[in-house]
Amino acid sequence: MDSLISNAYTQALEVIGSVEPRIADATRQELADQRASLKLIASENYASPAVLLTMGTWFSDKYAEGTVGHRFYAGCQNVDTVEALAAEHARELFGAPYAYVQPHSGIDANLVAFWSILANRVESPYLQKMQSKNVSELSEADWETLRHEFGNQRLLGMSLDAGGHLTHGFRPNISGKMFHQQQYGTDPETGLLDYDAVAAKAREFKPLVLVAGYSAYPRRVDFAKMREIADEVGAVLMVDMAHFAGLVAGKVFTGDEDPVPHAHITTTTTHKSLRGPRGGMVLAQEEFAADVDRGCPMVLGGPLSHVMAAKAVAFAEARTSSFQAYAQMVADNAKSLAEGFLSRDATLVTGGTDNHIVLLDVTSFGLTGRQAESALLDAGIVTNRNSVPADPNGAWYTSGVRLGTPALTTRGFGHDEFDKVAELIVEVLSNTERGTTKAGEPSKASYALGDGVADRVKAQSAELLDKHPLYPGLVLG
Numbered sequence: 471m472d473s474l475i476s477n478a479y480t481q482a483l484e485v486i487g488s489v490e491p492r493i494a495d496a497t498r499q500e501l502a503d504q505r506a507s508l509k510l511i512a513s514e515n516y517a518s519p520a521v522l523l524t525m526g527t528w529f530s531d532k533y534a535e536g537t538v539g540h541r542f543y544a545g546c547q548n549v550d551t552v553e554a555l556a557a558e559h560a561r562e563l564f565g566a567p568y569a570y571v572q573p574h575s576g577i578d579a580n581l582v583a584f585w586s587i588l589a590n591r592v593e594s595p596y597l598q599k600m601q602s603k604n605v606s607e608l609s610e611a612d613w614e615t616l617r618h619e620f621g622n623q624r625l626l627g628m629s630l631d632a633g634g635h636l637t638h639g640f641r642p643n644i645s646g647k648m649f650h651q652q653q654y655g656t657d658p659e660t661g662l663l664d665y666d667a668v669a670a671k672a673r674e675f676k677p678l679v680l681v682a683g684y685s686a687y688p689r690r691v692d693f694a695k696m697r698e699i700a701d702e703v704g705a706v707l708m709v710d711m712a713h714f715a716g717l718v719a720g721k722v723f724t725g726d727e728d729p730v731p732h733a734h735i736t737t738t739t740t741h742k743s744l745r746g747p748r749g750g751m752v753l754a755q756e757e758f759a760a761d762v763d764r765g766c767p768m769v770l771g772g773p774l775s776h777v778m779a780a781k782a783v784a785f786a787e788a789r790t791s792s793f794q795a796y797a798q799m800v801a802d803n804a805k806s807l808a809e810g811f812l813s814r815d816a817t818l819v820t821g822g823t824d825n826h827i828v829l830l831d832v833t834s835f836g837l838t839g840r841q842a843e844s845a846l847l848d849a850g851i852v853t854n855r856n857s858v859p860a861d862p863n864g865a866w867y868t869s870g871v872r873l874g875t876p877a878l879t880t881r882g883f884g885h886d887e888f889d890k891v892a893e894l895i896v897e898v899l900s901n902t903e904r905g906t907t908k909a910g911e912p913s914k915a916s917y918a919l920g921d922g923v924a925d926r927v928k929a930q931s932a933e934l935l936d937k938h939p940l941y942p943g944l945v946l947g
């Protein structure tokens with residue numbers, strides 16, 4: 471298999487290079503760079519060669535607006551096979567009554583979910599007509615009323631600085647403009663979700679949509695409790711599991727921690743911990759299936775058939791026991807990373823982790839998130855800066871660094887390697903000095919890394935990376 475994969479990519483790059491050599495070069499360089507860096511970005515992973523190869527085919531050329539067996543273009547029989555199989559795998563993998571695999575990204579999946587909730591739940595005498603063939607019977611005044619009804623709904627989601635996503639009602643995103651929005655945060659003392667506070671807010675605000683899920687919260691969520699809150703106030707529970715879908719697929723999150731049986735609608739990306747192609751997906755209870763099915767033409771155009779094919783391949787991988795072992799390792803490794811920090815006196819938001827994310831508060835090093843992110847990158851450690859709850863440095867400079875274990879776990883890192891990663895990060899940050907501005911104030915951006923630190927750390931990471939190569943059998947000729 472290794473030589474097949476090596477040949478496939480070597481030859482593909484030759485073909486690409488014969489047209490635009492600089493793209494072939496950049497593609498080779500990207501592999502070299504990914505191989506040579508400690509990737510701790512919590513939303514990234516390394517998809518398998520089978521998943522990656524599936525994306526590079528003629529399915530990319532096909533238009534297939536519509537749904538399986540109901541297309542607006544001729545010649546979609548093979549796309550039908552692909553989409554039906556991807557959806558079937560998804561339903562089985564997640565135990566969902568219905569799966570919609572067309573969304574191109576996580577944000578698209580959320581837009582599909584928002585519109586299906588509106589279409590399903592906004593009570594309007596015009597709505598039936600709007601969905602039906604009698605749409606021409608709606609007058610301009612009816613449309614005005616509809617716009618008003620649609621645009622006046624309420625959404626309650628987790629705030630960005632507590633770990634929510636910008637599509638959960640953050641003002642700069644369409645979700646924060648289209649809906650009347652309010653946000654729930656985390657307990658200021660513990661950093662943990664306070665379900666009583668969420669419930670109190672929901673009772674007062676009475677949202678149509680309660681959004682659960684996160685991008686930077688290092689803990690598990692009790693989705694049964696979130697559903698209880700939603701039911702009490704008559705809200706639809708939408709869970710965005712974009713970050714942790716791999717832990718759901720891998721059966722690390724089960725029972726109350728598995729969102730799919732509890733949520734009315736669950737959205738996700740497919741490229742983060744799930745380790746598939748870059749894309750999105752919506753899972754829904756039967757009640758919402760017909761509305762979600764109208765994702766195209768509501769907010770989507772033609773599906774990316776080559777990516778749906780790759781989703782089917784990735785879901786087939788995720789059904790295996792080796793994926794389940796991987797998902798468990800992702801969570802175990804996050805614990806090892808957290809313990810590595812705590813044993814070296816670093817500060818973690820919530821004091822630890824029980825998912826795949828560790829949120830390091832870098833203020834104890836006298837740094838902003840921006841300075842920490844840059845210093846770490848100088849030493850070959852790729853992370854992203856992230857707000858901490860009630861961040862004193864705001865959303866741009868921030869006070870935290872978000873770290874995730876899915877990518878390096880794919881390379882085969884285990885407990886000892888993640889303990890070493892914590893050691894290296896602490897070494898970089900404790901040897902980074904905060905710079906000063908021209909006016910002599912402490913700078914939030916400039917910094918100075920101690921002499922020789924970057925090289926020393928890079929040499930030690932190289933040892934870890936060499937021990938666990940990325941795509942081990944893949945040799946480009």
Ligand SMILES: *Cc1c(COP(=O)(O)O)cnc(C)c1O
Binds near residue numbers: 513637685711
């Ligand atoms: C990453 C993420 C998204 C967006 O996914 P894209 O594919 O980048 O559009 C949405 N929601 C959450 C919670 C995420 O973490």
